[in-house]
Amino acid sequence: MPQSSGSKxxxxxxxxxxxxxxxxxxxxxxxxxxxxxxxxxxxxEVKIRxxxxxxxRYMVSVAVIGLAYTFLQIPFAVHxxxxxxxxxxxxxxLKFEFFGDKVISYLLATGVxxxxxxxxxxxxxxxxxxxLDDFFNLAYVSAxxxxxxxxxxxVSSIISSLALSK
Amino acid sequence: MPQSSGSKxxxxxxxxxxxxxxxxxxxxxxxxxxxxxxxxxxxxEVKIRxxxxxxxRYMVSVAVIGLAYTFLQIPFAVHxxxxxxxxxxxxxxLKFEFFGDKVISYLLATGVxxxxxxxxxxxxxxxxxxxLDDFFNLAYVSAxxxxxxxxxxxVSSIISSLALSK
Numbered sequence: 154m155p156q157s158s159g160s161k162x163x164x165x166x167x168x169x170x171x172x173x174x175x176x177x178x179x180x181x182x183x184x185x186x187x188x189x190x191x192x193x194x195x196x197x198e199v200k201i202r203x204x205x206x207x208x209x210r211y212m213v214s215v216a217v218i219g220l221a222y223t224f225l226q227i228p229f230a231v232h233x234x235x236x237x238x239x240x241x242x243x244x245x246x247l248k249f250e251f252f253g254d255k256v257i258s259y260l261l262a263t264g265v266x267x268x269x270x271x272x273x274x275x276x277x278x279x280x281x282x283x284x285l286d287d288f289f290n291l292a293y294v295s296a297x298x299x300x301x302x303x304x305x306x307x308v309s310s311i312i313s314s315l316a317l318s319k
Numbered sequence: 320m321p322q323s324s325g326s327k328x329x330x331x332x333x334x335x336x337x338x339x340x341x342x343x344x345x346x347x348x349x350x351x352x353x354x355x356x357x358x359x360x361x362x363x364e365v366k367i368r369x370x371x372x373x374x375x376r377y378m379v380s381v382a383v384i385g386l387a388y389t390f391l392q393i394p395f396a397v398h399x400x401x402x403x404x405x406x407x408x409x410x411x412x413l414k415f416e417f418f419g420d421k422v423i424s425y426l427l428a429t430g431v432x433x434x435x436x437x438x439x440x441x442x443x444x445x446x447x448x449x450x451l452d453d454f455f456n457l458a459y460v461s462a463x464x465x466x467x468x469x470x471x472x473x474v475s476s477i478i479s480s481l482a483l484s485k
Contacts, residue, residue, distance in 0.1 A: 207443065208436035251480070259428050259473060266432020270374035271440040277373065278441060307425060314417070314480040 161237065167312050168234040170305040171226055177302035178220045184298060185209055188291040208271030215264035216299060219306065222257045226250065226309075254310035261303035268296035327403065333478050334400040336471040337392055343468035344386045350464060351375055351382075354457040374437030381430035382465060385472065388423045392416065392475075413479070420476035427469035434462035 190201045203209040229250070233239050239247065272293055356367045369375040395412070399405050405413065442455045 207439050211432075211436065252477075255473070255477060259424070259469075262425050262428035263432035263435075266377075266429035266434075267436030268432075269429075270377065270433025271436040273373050274437040274441055275444060278444075303425075307421070311418075311421065 163312065164234045164237050167309070168230040170308045170312070171223055171230045174223045174302050174305040174309065175220065175227070177298050177305060178216045178223065181296075181298035181302060182213060182216050182220070184291060184294050185213060206271060206275070208267040212264045212268040212296070212299060215260045216302070219257050219261050219302065222253060223306070226253075251314060254306065254314075258303060258306040258310045261299065261306050265296060265300045265303050268299060269293075272296060329478065330400045330403050333475070334396040336474045336478070337389055337396045340389045340468050340471040340475065341386065341393070343464050343471060344382045344389065347462075347464035347468060348379060348382050348386070350457060350460050351379060372437060372441070374433040378430045378434040378462070378465060381426045382468070385423050385427050385468065388419060389472070392419075416479045420472065420479045424469060424472040424476045427465065427472050431462060431466045431469050434465060435459075438462060 185203050188203060192199050192201065203213060229239070229246070351369050354369060358365050358367065369379060395405070395416070438455050438459055
């Protein structure tokens with residue numbers, strides 16, 4: 154199948170979920186990058202940032218990887234939406250999209266889990282948590298955006314699975 | 320396509336990854352269920368169990384859901400491995416497997432993220448952590464087993480995507 158064609162609605166959905174993934178991941182990164190809290194411990198000001206929480210570092214890593222991959226897929230999604238045909242002189246590109254979508258959406262899913270899991274339990278268990286409430290609340294916003302990005306990426310994955318079957 | 324047939328290797332792989340998923344999820348559940356630590360705080364013995372860490376509760380929930388779903392799929396995988404044909408008088412069953420595999424493997428991925436993320440950051444940040452080291456180390460083992468279960472489930476998901484395309 155050198156070129157598979159899809160219905161108009163599917164081609165548009167395909168592009169829209171890619172763009173939404175891009176937007177959500179970017180927003181998630183901006184929120185977590187600007188998230189910080191300052192505390193006074195023994196007369197010293199201590200700044201808590203994303204680098205202090207390893208789950209947030211992981212979250213940023215997967216969001217950046219997801220962003221790069223989705224950015225790469227945009228031109229193909231645009232071509233698909235405009236012409237109704239997938240670029241792919243041979244099967245290679247469809248297979249790259251099929252496996253790429255799977256890997257990226259799984260990575261994002263683990264990132265979502267790590268961000269929510271760590272935030273929830275750190276917030277519950279750190280004794281100084283009252284001072285860190287805003288920090289963790291903003292982390293929730295970022296994790297929520299990553300979740301939306303992951304869901305869009307999951308839809309892309311389902312579409313590319315179906316595309317392989319056409 | 321009422322019945323799609325696959326190569327012998329694929330049908331066997333399909334069954335093997337289902338069984339492995341089952342085993343890894345069960346092992347993960349057993350490890351986390353038996354994981355506990357006892358600490359003395361102000362003359363009182365305090366027992367830390369999985370119920371005290373919300374990420375572990377979530378991990379157990381997704382592992383149980385994954386276990387139930389995989390258990391349900393075993394008879395179909397056995398039939399597929401024995402006859403080389405998928406049960407599915409109509410498309411319904413193939414589609415259920417297609418979407419079911421996707422949802423379950425995504426759920427497991429978030430569980431893996433939550434378990435590793437929370438364990439890593441709690442271990443780093445709890446001041447009483449030296450007393451909880453064994454507790455968290457065993458949680459890592461459980462999270463690792465869940466990761467293996469998730470990977471097998473991901474392979475199932477890829478196989479069922481390809482099955483839909485046959």
